[in-house]
Amino acid sequence: SSDNHGDFDVVVVGGGPGGSTLATLVAMRGHRVLLLEKESFPRYQIGESLLPSTVHGVCRLTGVADELAEAGFTLKRGGTMRWGANPDPWTFAFSVSQKTAGRTSTAFQVERMKFDQILLDNARRKGVDVRERCTVIDVTEDGGRVRGVTYTDADGADHRVNAAYIVDASGNGSRIHKHVGGTREYSEFFRSLALFGYFEGGKRLPAPNSGNILCAAFESGWFWYIPLSDTLTSVGAVVRREDAEKIQGDPETALLKLVDECPLVKDYLSDATRVTTGEYGKLRVRKDYSYHNTTFWRPGMVLIGDAACFVDPVFSSGVHLATYSALLAARSINSILAGLVDEETALTEFEARYRREYSVFYEFLMSFYDMHVDENSYFWSAKKLTKNTHGELESFVELVAGMSASEFGLNDAESAALRFKKRSAEFADAVDELVGDQERSMMPLFKSSVVRQAMQQGAQEQTRVQLGAEAGVDAPMFPDGLVPSEDGLLWVASADA
Numbered sequence: 001s002s003d004n005h006g007d008f009d010v011v012v013v014g015g016g017p018g019g020s021t022l023a024t025l026v027a028m029r030g031h032r033v034l035l036l037e038k039e040s041f042p043r044y045q046i047g048e049s050l051l052p053s054t055v056h057g058v059c060r061l062t063g064v065a066d067e068l069a070e071a072g073f074t075l076k077r078g079g080t081m082r083w084g085a086n087p088d089p090w091t092f093a094f095s096v097s098q099k100t101a102g103r104t105s106t107a108f109q110v111e112r113m114k115f116d117q118i119l120l121d122n123a124r125r126k127g128v129d130v131r132e133r134c135t136v137i138d139v140t141e142d143g144g145r146v147r148g149v150t151y152t153d154a155d156g157a158d159h160r161v162n163a164a165y166i167v168d169a170s171g172n173g174s175r176i177h178k179h180v181g182g183t184r185e186y187s188e189f190f191r192s193l194a195l196f197g198y199f200e201g202g203k204r205l206p207a208p209n210s211g212n213i214l215c216a217a218f219e220s221g222w223f224w225y226i227p228l229s230d231t232l233t234s235v236g237a238v239v240r241r242e243d244a245e246k247i248q249g250d251p252e253t254a255l256l257k258l259v260d261e262c263p264l265v266k267d268y269l270s271d272a273t274r275v276t277t278g279e280y281g282k283l284r285v286r287k288d289y290s291y292h293n294t295t296f297w298r299p300g301m302v303l304i305g306d307a308a309c310f311v312d313p314v315f316s317s318g319v320h321l322a323t324y325s326a327l328l329a330a331r332s333i334n335s336i337l338a339g340l341v342d343e344e345t346a347l348t349e350f351e352a353r354y355r356r357e358y359s360v361f362y363e364f365l366m367s368f369y370d371m372h373v374d375e376n377s378y379f380w381s382a383k384k385l386t387k388n389t390h391g392e393l394e395s396f397v398e399l400v401a402g403m404s405a406s407e408f409g410l411n412d413a414e415s416a417a418l419r420f421k422k423r424s425a426e427f428a429d430a431v432d433e434l435v436g437d438q439e440r441s442m443m444p445l446f447k448s449s450v451v452r453q454a455m456q457q458g459a460q461e462q463t464r465v466q467l468g469a470e471a472g473v474d475a476p477m478f479p480d481g482l483v484p485s486e487d488g489l490l491w492v493a494s495a496d497a
């Protein structure tokens with residue numbers, strides 16, 4: 001059947017952080033937004049460690065920051081890493097200096113069942129028509145333009161709904177992303193597998209870092225150790241894709257064997273027991289999770305979040321990229337619907353900015369892996385930027401080609417290799433300053449250009465939200481490009497700002 005109460009300005013597919021954020025930001029401009037979510041919330045999702053710009057930037061703009069602050073999530077001041085040349089862990093804090101360590105240079109470790117629910121409920125409050133247990137089946141097209149979707153509701157009834165824009169925010173398992181054209185390109189370099197579960201009673205880092213994410217490299221890969229509450233910890237091992245068989249047998253045995261290989265995590269889990277009931281009782285596996293779509297939009301349709309791209313979990317960039325791309329896409333759609341900017345210009349700005357942010361994290365994460373030294377390990381030797389990663393460097397050049405190749409200073413894989421080498425050495429030097437020190441800020445890491453770049457856009461958006469008009473006008477990212485409006489919900493021409 002066709003939906004009688006007519007059509008919407010925007011239909012959002014998926015109610016994760018990307019979808020709920022976009023839906024909220026478009027509804028805040030008075031547009032009619034329908035959000036279709038396959039599951040009944042709360043539903044499980046991985047991706048529990050957040051960055052400050054999500055919590056204090058985008059979530060402030062959607063009006064949900066205070067509720068998040070009161071939800072009892074673990075406060076994350078930064079990260080503690082057993083990673084790099086030195087065997088001792090190092091710690092960074094998000095604050096730029098000890099003195100300025102304010103309330104906004106922190107993030108949270110979240111149980112996604114709670115976090116995503118808070119964001120989705122907020123979307124409802126902001127006027128979004130949220131329908132759970134509604135699975136989008138297909139996209140409808142007409143005259144070279146995406147016009148709507150078909151979906152099945154909780155009772156099994158089929159529907160068809162039209163809208164000016166369809167936003168695919170249905171995550172890595174999206175079944176409709178292909179409709180924008182292009183292909184999903186998987187990364188060889190980040191080709192890994194993650195095996196993860198939950199433990200009660202694990203140790204905590206000493207204060208003030210007890211809420212930090214702990215990442216520990218070991219011979220077969222690396223572990224995340226994320227304190228979700230005083231007693232509950234999310235623990236995951238990232239290993240080679242080739243190790244898949246080991247896990248297929250018995251995941252429990254495989255995980256415990258990996259824990260045995262990593263002295264730091266073994267020690268932290270020495271008094272802990274694995275959760276074996278409820279949603280946290282399952283051991284889960286994710287494979288081949290780093291990819292990007294070669295295009296992010298076409299007339300009438302936009303991809304955001306994991307539906308568009310994802311790169312490696314080590315620096316917790318997934319939810320940031322999902323919510324940041326939601327913000328960019330919402331500005332573009334709001335500007336088009338208001339008749340302020342034409343579709344081509346608005347969505348080209350969205351894609352260029354999103355691709356740039358993705359590329360910045362991609363490069364940062366490659367440097368992150370390149371820094372770790374373990375010549376005898378298959379996992380780590382494959383993460384060295386050498387001739388063997390030539391293909392990956394070529395893909396990176398393609399990834400940034402056309403929109404920011406000049407900014408990245410790249411024209412071929414050779415120059416990419418030189419640039420990566422130089423910049424990852426710089427990063428490793430910056431990290432050396434942090435080794436053995438428990439109380440550092442982010443400052444030493446800012447000597448590294450990959451770190452600076454990775455933090456820049458998030459920080460800028462956060463400043464905009466906090467200061468409003470006082471933040472002044474941003475410089476356009478691209479020559480004669482668009483800049484955010486004062487309220488952050490639209491694009492305006494830089495000449496008019």
Ligand code: FAD
Nearest residue numbers: 014016017018038047049136170171194305306313318319
């Ligand atoms: P999702 O959160 O996946 O939401 C998509 C929603 O769409 C789901 O609710 C789904 O039910 C719904 N849906 C799917 N298909 C349909 C359909 N056909 N119709 C209707 N609804 C549909 N990120 C971090 O920030 N920090 C981390 O520490 C972190 N760790 C990670 C560890 C691993 C091993 C992996 C693989 C990822 C990790 N991530 C992390 C990434 C994070 O999980 C994702 O980037 C994030 O969840 C993306 O949000 P999203 O809104 O795009 O999609």
